[in-house]
Amino acid sequence: MIRNEFDRKAIGAIRYIGLKAIQIAKGGHVGMTISAAPITYTLFTKFININPNNGKWINRDRFVLSGGHGSMSLYPIFYLAGLFNKKDIENFKIENSKTPGHPEFENKISNFIDASTGPLGQGLAMAVGMALAQKHAELKTKDKYPDLFTNFTYVVCGDGDFQEGISYEAMAIASKYELNKLIVLYDSNKFQLDSAVSKVSNENMKLRAEAQGWFYLKCSNDPEEIEKCIKTAQRTSKPSLIEVDTIIAEGLLTANSNKGHHGVVNDEDIKKFLSYHQLDFQDWNIDQNILDYFEKTVIQRGLKKVKEWEEKISKYNLDSSFKNWEKIINDDFDYSKLFNEIKIENKNQATRVYLKQFLSSLENENPFTIATCADLVSSTNVAIGNKTILEGGQSLPIGIREFAMGAIVNGVTLYGAGFRIIGGTFLVFADYIKSAIRLGAMMKIPAIYAFTHDSYLVGGDGPTHQPYDQLPMLRAIDNLNVYRVADEEELRFAMIEAYSSKENSSVLVLSRQNIKSLNVNLTFKQFKKGAYIVKDCKNPDYVIAASGSEVNLALEIAKDLKNVRVVSVPCLDKVVKISEKELKELFGAKKSLITLESSADFKWFRLHLNNQNNVHLGAYTFGKSMDGEKLYKDKGFDKEIILKHILENKN
Structure with missing residues (x-):
């Protein structure tokens, strides 16, 4: 139960706008939209510092919605704070909108998403990476520039995030590296898509978290309790897990069941939701005092923190050595x-x-x-x-x-x-x-x-x-x-x-085995195309193209052929995108193009031009535990075998 009347209405606004968007989209994850709203509300109005003018401000608090399907517990906050407009919300799941079904990161100052999420567990583990980076940055700069990197990393997870095996690995790393500025809030609504959580798990999250070296707290879904827990977590020397006891799809007929995870919303559903939560919202009309509150607590509070930070940075700029750091921080290192x-x-x-x-x-x-x-x-x-x-x-x-x-x-x-x-x-x-x-x-x-x-x-x-x-x-x-x-x-x-x-x-x-150096005067311009000529001749009868270890094999084969060109292809992904003219300049042969690689990749055939014989030797079966050189030859990567194959297929 939400005790404070204003909090109840403000959270109701988040939930209501989320349900309206899901209704327009003809379906969505209603369960977490409702259950996680008090968590995201508390985080963004009390704790998370953002720069409304720059979504990628380097000292912003990072927020990862690891349960990315709960995106409509986040987007309405951006709307109420004025970062999104009504059209953005109405365009939920629409092409090129700011509100895709799951949050999507873009490296733009207008984007306020810190990580693309959806595959469960990935968000939690990425947040560990963010907290590691923050700790490393702080350790490297704190002596001379103590306020440069002070941000927290906050995560909202659901049951599925903790069931994925990646979460165990990530939590172990977070503990080992003492990521005390990592705070995870667990939307514990007890149901998932197919069933109750109890049907597939009897895990005690408190015991699990503490066994992995985390600080653990549990609270109700009341913002005052959530706020108190976060403040406590901020003072610990460990990463923190706060389990928040929530109700899935609270206020809908599907509440407290797996059917509340995802669904379609109609006018009657919204009417019942409003009645249950004692709310009187109509259409898109939100009380001005609620909008003012989000403006004050999300936007103005963020701007105040940015100003304080910028004032400190201006002092750092007086130190000539800070310019070296600026190059690194601005991603301008050579x-x-x-x-x-x-x-x-x-x-x-x-x-x-x-x-x-x-x-x-x-x-x-x-x-x-x-x-x-x-x-x-x-x-x-x-x-x-x-x-x-x-x-x-x-x-x-x-x-x-x-x-x-x-x-x-x-x-x-x-x-x-x-x-x-x-x-x-x-x-x-x-x-x-x-x-x-x-x-x-x-x-x-x-x-x-x-x-x-x-x-x-x-x-x-x-x-x-x-x-x-x-x-x-x-x-x-x-x-x-x-x-x-x-x-x-x-x-x-x-x-x-x-x-x-x-x-x-x-x-x-990279190879484990030794490879003979090519000893060619390779330039970066040549390399950037993804392929370049190692041994050349005019109007070649044969072109042999290969990557890695097979380039030396191609050179050995070329010794026994006349009028042959050898091309190294270090990046096949790039070379298949060059123009047809450039492809002909590299791979055009009067008789045959031969491509070699000890892998099962068929992309090599995209280099094979029309009007010439093409031969490809790849690898398509499991090997054996045996001498590597012998196995390599047994799989066909042998000079004599390939020469015979080439000559049998000549024009």
């Missing part, structure tokens, strides 16, 4: 200069070996670059220095937690302020991270991953570790550049592109 200065002395090595040297160059040069790895640093080299972020370093040991790692990479990147984070594991384990990679690419953020052990040449570890099937999955994701590099120079330019990107996510696919 990665191209840094990576181009690196001299690779020992060549002909596995591409994972070069990664260590490139990442090491970031230590101290850009403190807002972080590396995290799923307990495989010794195998992947995904680390920056030897110190963890708690020790003032730039590495984030995360344990064997790929599910959470991917979402944390997204969260750190979403924090902004120039942060770049790279996450590492074996390529075959990209399966664990796929949903996070997809979400990051969807949000157009520069998330970065390094996946090693890229082919059958892994050998004795067997089919469980031989990732012939992973590249098609990754390359199918829009806005994700997948780089399978053939040597140190290709990796150099892939690193420059990945770290300099503003809106593309990137995957670096």
Whole structure:
């Protein structure tokens, strides 16, 4: 029960507007729209500091609606505060509106969403990443600039978020890194889409939270109690979980049942809702005193905090060294200069070996670059220095937690302020991270991953570790550049592109086995197309195109063919988008185009031009635990086998 009369009406306005929008949209998640409204109301009118003129202000409090289906417990607050207009609310779920079915992040100052959510559990884990970034930023700047990064990260979760396995991993990391500015509010309405929560779980959230090292509180769905709990949580040294006892779809006939999770709303439903909650709203008419309250508590309070922060920053600007920080925070760091200065002395090595040297160059040069790895640093080299972020370093040991790692990479990147984070594991384990990679690419953020052990040449570890099937999955994701590099120079330019990107996510696919360096005068302009010529001739009879380890195999084959061109394709995602003229310049052959890659990706056929014979050798079956070189040949990646195949198919 909501004790304060004004709070009851103001929350009623959020719920009413949400139901009206769902009615217009002909369906929506009514349950959380109603049950979570007191939580979002309390957060935005009492705690969350935003800049109404800049949704991406770097010291704003972050808010993640992890149960993204409850978006209509959030959008009405923006409407009542004047950030959205009536049309925005009426356009719920309509193309290009500010109110999609689930909250969607855009890197625009007019966007007040801190993360795209919908896949349950991802929001909670991304919030852990945001809180990690805040803590790291605060630790790095507090001595000279103590008020630069002071924000909290708030999350609203539902039952489904905690049932997803990613939540266990993320909560463990939050505890280990003492993320005391992370506060999660749990809309505990006891029902989900198919059933009561009790039908699928008997978990005690208090015991779970405390066992994972979290501070736990429980309260009713009254704003005064929620406010009191949040104030207590702000003073703890641990991440906090506040379980709020709510009623799903309260005031509708479907209340207190799984049928209240999602539904269609009609005039009679709204009439019953208003009667139950003793409200008298009509059409879109909201009492002016309610609108004034949201203006005062969301907009004016936010502007006051922004002004206080800007006054402090103006003092920092008097310090000449602050300009270096401004470059980083404004995402203006020159990665191209840094990576181009690196001299690779020992060549002909596995591409994972070069990664260590490139990442090491970031230590101290850009403190807002972080590396995290799923307990495989010794195998992947995904680390920056030897110190963890708690020790003032730039590495984030995360344990064997790929599910959470991917979402944390997204969260750190979403924090902004120039942060770049790279996450590492074996390529075959990209399966664990796929949903996070997809979400990051969807949000157009520069998330970065390094996946090693890229082919059958892994050998004795067997089919469980031989990732012939992973590249098609990754390359199918829009806005994700997948780089399978053939040597140190290709990796150099892939690193420059990945770290300099503003809106593309990137995957670096690296080898465990040694690869002979190509020793060509590669330029960044050539690399940017996604493919370039390694060995050339005029009007070639044959063109052999390959990526990664197979580029050297292509060069070996070329030795026994006349009039042949070899093309390296480090980024197939990019080269398939170039013009037909450019495709012909690279891959046009009088007799045959041969494409090679030890993966199951059929995208290679998009390079195959008409009016010429085309041959493609890929990998389409599981390997075996055996010598990697022998397995590689057994799968057809052998000079003599491929030569025979080419010559049998010649014109």
